[in-house]
Amino acid sequence: MRPGRKAGGGRRQAAKPRSARSRRSPSPASRLPSPAFRIGHGYDIHRLEPGAGVTLGGVRIDCPYRVVAHSDGDVLIHALCDALLGAAGLGDIGRWFPDSDARFKDADSRELLRTVVRELRTRRWLPVNADVTLIAEAPRVAPHVMAMRERLAAELGVDAGAVNVKATTAEGLGAVGRGEGIAAHAVTVITRR
Numbered sequence: 001m002r003p004g005r006k007a008g009g010g011r012r013q014a015a016k017p018r019s020a021r022s023r024r025s026p027s028p029a030s031r032l033p034s035p036a037f038r039i040g041h042g043y044d045i046h047r048l049e050p051g052a053g054v055t056l057g058g059v060r061i062d063c064p065y066r067v068v069a070h071s072d073g074d075v076l077i078h079a080l081c082d083a084l085l086g087a088a089g090l091g092d093i094g095r096w097f098p099d100s101d102a103r104f105k106d107a108d109s110r111e112l113l114r115t116v117v118r119e120l121r122t123r124r125w126l127p128v129n130a131d132v133t134l135i136a137e138a139p140r141v142a143p144h145v146m147a148m149r150e151r152l153a154a155e156l157g158v159d160a161g162a163v164n165v166k167a168t169t170a171e172g173l174g175a176v177g178r179g180e181g182i183a184a185h186a187v188t189v190i191t192r193r
């Protein structure tokens with residue numbers, strides 16, 4: 001069936017009221033009601049330097065480098081915070097926790113996530129689920145994925161099954177592929193409380 005054509009053949013005169021309606025300018029009363037669900041996306045990237053380990057998804061992982069960041073450099077949590085803020089229309093993590101603010105020096109990113117979730121709750125938004133992707137040549141995160149899911153889920157107030165953490169490499173391409181940095185994407189859905 002071609003788009004816009006009714007099954008069984010719509011009568012021609014039906015087109016007239018439709019086009020008359022479309023000419024009307026939308027009024028607030030005709031807008032759709034506030035949706036029960038919203039989606040958000042977040043992205044973060046940090047440089048790496050020689051060090052004693054990284055924190056990802058709230059889990060400390062021993063490895064021969066560290067993340068260069070004002071806070072603990074947890075890219076997974078930073079991407080997730082941005083996704084949540086984006087879904088709620090609340091800007092981004094840089095606006096809420098500026099690099100220039102000494103309070104956030106070496107901050108535990110779980111505290112930042114806790115604050116974001118609290119701000120959402122006060123606006124009647126609750127996280128439903130999150131899907132987070134790490135892009136890094138190393139470290140190997142597979143042994144830590146379950147612990148990350150549980151920690152992130154605890155902050156979001158959802159079951160661990162509603163938080164997916166996956167990891168991929170950059171196939172040796174670009175800065176991340178050369179091991180100079182570590183990046184993450186996050187997508188989340190929130191709902192009305």
Ligand SMILES: [Zn+2]
Pocket residue numbers: 044045046069073074075078
């Ligand atoms: Zn970050």
